[in-house]
Amino acid sequence: MxxxxxxxxxxxxxxxxxxxxxxxxxxxxxxxxxxxxxxxxxxxxxxAVSTRPFAGVDARLSRYSYLVSLxxxxxxxxxxxxxxVRRRAISSYTPVERHERAGGLLVGAGRTRDSFAALTGSDDAHAAWRRFHAMTGRVAERVFPTLTEPLPTREALRARIADDEAWRMLFEEPIGVAIEEHFHDDLVRGVVLTDALIGTFADAHDPSLVQNRCFLYHVIGGGTGDWDVPxxxxxxxxxxxxxxxxxxxxxxxxxxxxxxxxxxxxxxxxxxxxxxxxxxxxxxxxxxxxxxxxxxxxxxxxxxxxAEGAQLKVNMLLKRLPRLRDRSVDPREAFAGTFHVSEGYGQLAAAYREAAAGRLPSAPPSELYCHSLTDPSILGPDLAARGHHTLTLFGLHTPARLFTADNDTARAALLTATLAELDTHLDEPIADCLALDADGRPCIEAKTPLDLQRDLRLPGGHIFxxxxxxxxxxxxxxxxxxxxxxxxxxxxxxxxxxxxxxxxxxxxxxxxxxxxx
The missing domain is CATH 3.50.50.60 (FAD/NAD(P)-binding domain)
Structure with a gap:
């Protein structure tokens, strides 16, 4: 107009x-x-748009941003x-292979405690998890309402939180210190740390505390920290x-x-x-x-x-959810929440070091979720009836600098490595589950930070x-x-x-x- x-x-x-x-x-x-x-x-x-990215396919994907919390x-x-919005029945699932057996950590649906016990062999890790998240929950209740008020001073916000230990952990020391104090299992540490790294390229102990700021915004949404499906x-x-x-x-x-x-x-x-x-x-x-x-x-x-973004965004349409190597968990549960891949604490640190040195991570960390399990309305009736599902993947520790020499080549290499990491936890390759578009092409697209800069004018592809x-x-x-x-x-x-x-x-x-x- x-x-x-x-x-x-x-x-x-x-x-x-x-x-x-x-x-x-x-x-x-x-x-x-x-x-x-x-x-x-x-x-x-x-x-914040819904689009049909695959030719002739009636599936409306949240192409760039995809969950609501803040x-x-x-x-x-x-x-x-x-x-x-709708709550997800499962918060997260993190597959892991220990003692030559495929297993994982399932958080939600009343199964969290048992899952922690099976993973770590005791109730201690679950108790620490509950204490830590009770702390972030109290902070969320007190901080979230201030977001639509005039800015408080640092002193006023600290007084409102009224918890010196929480203030130290979240606002004064690198979040890695608190994670290592509270948790001993590498996998559990990694699951907690991911909230500090979504869209942020940083180490757990970065002295700038940029990772703490990212963590805070990921745990205060709605006063609960829940991430819901639009x-x-x-x-x-x-x-x-x-x-x-x-x-x-x-x-x-x-x-x-x-x-x-x-x-x-x-x-x-x-x-x-x-x-x-x-x-x-x-x-x-x-x-x-x-x-x-x-x-x-x-x-x-x-x-x-x-500014420099640091994420890989992948959208997929599947003709079926893939089978898991961990047979104790139904794929409909595993993919309903956040499905963590290669996001152990040590794996995240290794991926950061490789990317900081100018190399694509050899084991790229990522997380996935299936929108259509919670909200099937985004699928056309025929797709839903045939058991199709969307799958969204968000990759970490992939800063824009890694794509400046040849974005297309780096994108293809990173996508291949990322899907290969996912496949290690599946009983069938994810490629075998991809639906085809009207031209017979697999329904998958990937966006690097440079693609987001081009498409949306995000500086350096930085989503914030x-x-x-x-x-x-x-x-x-x-x-x-x-x-x-x-x-x-x-x-x-x-x-x-x-x-x-x-x-x-x-x-x-x-x-x-x-x-x-």
């Missing part, structure tokens, strides 16, 4: 129609502000969103958000790429281009859902520190737009964590403080910052 021109400035122009931009648009429009969303792509949603229920409630796929959320924004009066212009922001701190102009040419829109406020790197380029500021920050105020962060050096230009995307993940929190907070003025 052609962006409208009005005789007066919009109250807010929002650059980027991802989920955060749509949250901001809905809140501002519901408050009576005039709002225009400029989206570069042909459709809204950004990384979305506050208050946003769903306040924006009257027709959107629901019914209908992730696109159902962004579809509901677009509907909410439009019904409140916001205008959404797709196929409109913002190319320049000019501001004096009180009024702004946004230049955009379309297939038909260029245009300019006046606004009192500009909210940017794109990354801080994109914002710097748009406004002419110095670029932030380079850059390293996450602790959710408290530091010098220059501003009252809401969305402020920039320009008074009327705000971040409303994952690069804001308390950004990252599918949360809507930066969109909510940017809207509150505008309405508070």
């Amino acid at each position: 052609t962006a409208p021109r009005t005789p007066r400035p919009y109250d807010a122009v929002i650059i980027g129609g991802g989920h955060n931009g749509l949250v901001a648009a809905a809140y501002l429009a519901r408050a009576g502000r005039s709002v225009l969303v400029l989206e570069r792509l042909p459709a809204t949603g950004g990384a 979305l506050p229920p208050k946003i769903v409630r306040e924006l009257d969103l027709r959107f629901t 019914v209908g796929g992730m696109g159902s959320l962004t579809g509901a958000l677009a509907d909410a924004a439009r019904s409140a009066g916001a205008e959404i212009a797709t196929g409109h790429e913002a190319t320049r922001i000019e501001t004096d701190g009180r009024a702004a102009e946004v230049t955009f281009r379309t297939a038909d040419g260029e245009g300019t829109i006046a606004a009192r406020y500009v909210l940017v859902g794109a990354s801080p790197h994109e914002l710097a380029a748009l406004i002419g500021d110095p670029a932030p520190e380079p 737009h850059g390293d996450l920050a602790f959710p408290y105020a530091t010098g220059g962060t501003g009252r809401w964590g969305v402020e920039t050096a320009h008074a009327n230009v705000l971040l409303c995307g994952a690069g804001a403080v308390r950004g990252g993940g599918v949360s809507g929190v930066p969109g909510h907070n940017a809207a509150m910052a505008v309405l508070g003025r």
Whole structure:
């Protein structure tokens, strides 16, 4: 559509129609502000979309982001969103071979204690697991509600948590220290550590604590740390958000790429281009859902520190779930939660060392889950009736630097090695289970950080737009964590403080910052 021109400035122009931009648009429009969303792509949603990636196949996959934890229920409630999530019956399954016998650790469905006992030979590991997760649960209950409030100071957040040991473990010492203090089994240590590494390239003992920040956001969601399945796929959320924004009066212009922001701190102009040419829109406020790197380029500021993503994203459609070597667990249980592959503590450390040295990990760590076991609505009736299932894989410790010389070759090599690691725990190759598309090709696609940078303009393919920050105020962060050096230009995307993940929190907070003025 052609962006409208009005005789007066919009109250807010929002650059980027991802989920955060749509949250901001809905809140501002519901408050009576005039709002225009400029989206570069042909459709809204950004990384939170459902697509049919395989030719002639009626399966709607959450192509990039795929689980929901950090979305506050208050946003769903306040924006009257027709959107629901479902709990996964199983939290995780981690296969392992010990004493020449295939087994594994199953967490959930009332079988956690027995599974720990079978793995470690005692109840001690399970008791430590319960104590550790009781601690993170208490932190989650106290921290999660603050995400949609003005930023607390470090001291205020510490007082709110009111647990000096938890504060030390999560905010002051590398998370590896706490993991090694609480757990002795290598496999259990690895399962805990993975929450610190999703989308983050770091060692367990990195002194910067970037891994701690990642861990914190992965365990506080919803005040419980649960990661739930979006019914209908992730696109159902962004579809509901677009509907909410439009019904409140916001205008959404797709196929409109913002190319320049000019501001004096009180009024702004946004230049955009379309297939038909260029245009300019006046606004009192500009909210940017794109990354801080994109914002710097748009406004002419110095670029932030380079960002580097570190994940492999693989989508598959299977004609059946694969059989497992561990016959004590049904594949429908194992793949319903997070299926960990090569994610023992020592394996994660080895993969990090190899990648830091410039080599693809020889045993790439990854985790998988099957959306359609919890929510079969993403499959067409015929596929569901024939027992087809989706499978999503997220690989760790694969920084963008490993793909710069030859992305295609490195992608193919990494995918082969990753699937080979998975196959060591299966009773049949995963390739034998892949469905075929209308052209007879296997239904599998892989995305490296450089692919995400190209497709979504994520800087360095970083899914959080850059390293996450602790959710408290530091010098220059501003009252809401969305402020920039320009008074009327705000971040409303994952690069804001308390950004990252599918949360809507930066969109909510940017809207509150505008309405508070």
